Amino acid sequence: MKRSFSISQVLFHPSTLAVFSGLFGAIIGLLINLISGGQTSQMVLTALVFAMLFSLSLSAWQVYSQERTSKQWMTMLQELVFQTYFLGVLADKPEVSQMAQQRLGRVLKTLEGDQQLSMLKFFSHNGLPATVIGDGLQGSKALVGADLQKIVLPKINLAQTDLRRVNFREANLQGSDLSGANLNRADLSGANLSHAMLKGADLRGVDLRGTDLTGADLSGSSFGEAKGGHDAPGSQGERGSARRPDLQADLSHAQLVGAQMRGSYLSGVDLSQANLRGADLSKAYFYRAKLQGADLSGANLTETTLTEANIEGANLTEANLSKATLIGANLRQADLSGARLTLAIFEMADLREAKVTDEQLGTIGSGEALKREP
Secondary structure (H helix, E strand, O other): OOOOOOHHHHHOOHHHHHHHHHHHHHHHHHHHHHHOOOOOOHHHHHHHHHHHHHHHHHHHHHHHHOOOOHHHHHHHHHHHHHHHHHHHHHHOOHHHHHHHHHHHHHHHHOOOHHHHHHHHHHHHHOOOOHHHHOOOOOOOOOOOOOEOOOOEOOOOEOOOOEOOOOEOOOOEOOOOEOOOOEOOOOEOOOOEOOOOEOOOOEOOOOEOOOOEOOOOEOOOOEOOOOOOOOOOOOOOOOOHHHHOHHHOOEOOOOEOOOOEOOOOEOOOOEOOOOEOOOOEOOOOEOOOOEOOOOEOOOOEOOOOEOOOOEOOOOEOOOOEOOOOEOOOOEOOOOEOOOOEOOOOEOOOOEOOOOEOOHHHHOOOOEOOOOEOOO
């Protein structure tokens, strides 16, 4: 049976309205460009006209040959995204780009969770910059448990977003803002998080093996069981990390060169073979952390707690351990050449076969029952 066709169906179809909305935005952008003295090339005008004509033809075909499905709604929204994005690029004006970003943010906030996830993948697969998404996904719960392996979204803003159990394996999140995000049990192994902002993020149980966190800011982030929990400083018996190994982050072989981790909570965390060269670890909490073979050369460990930490074979050359607490720490075969140990506490620490001088140890605050010879 032949489907009836009505001009009103085309004119009032959501996709057609989106096209008209995009065209209206383009006109505004071009007016701004002209008023400010810019010159709009004929090529830009031609490109906009052809884009709108193509979208109108597609909308008419959708109405005539298909039912309005969820998939079609997503197609319509993706067309809207393309138009809005190119509007900002072609107009070449910061004001228009800002308008485009705000518009996309409003669109994303109205979508269902699976639609937001689809739009995120759409941006990545089409090489669109994640910064254009704006704040549309901030605070969203659409990404909980999502599979975003190898996704490319550098500089995306997902601050305060619920990202529990997300698969970000080998993803490119370089320079992204994940401040305060909940990444509990997320998989970030092999991901690029260099220069990312992770201040105050919940990184308990996160897999960060081989992750590039060069220059990342992880200040105040939590890698251990829980701040104020069973294995928090001063809690009753520090045995929580042994009871809840599933909540300890794995950062073995992670790249943390120059990372900012001041005051971070890393109880029981695996940092074996990690590169922490020049990192700021001052006032961090490493109770029973695994740091075997880690590169801590030039790192700032001032007032850091390393009680019962395993630092065997680690490189601590030129590191600053002033006022650090290393009670019961295993420092066998560690290289402490040139390290500052002023007022550090080495009670019951194991320094056998470690590279450290008597002059250095003469500056420590306490070294009762310190082990030095095999």
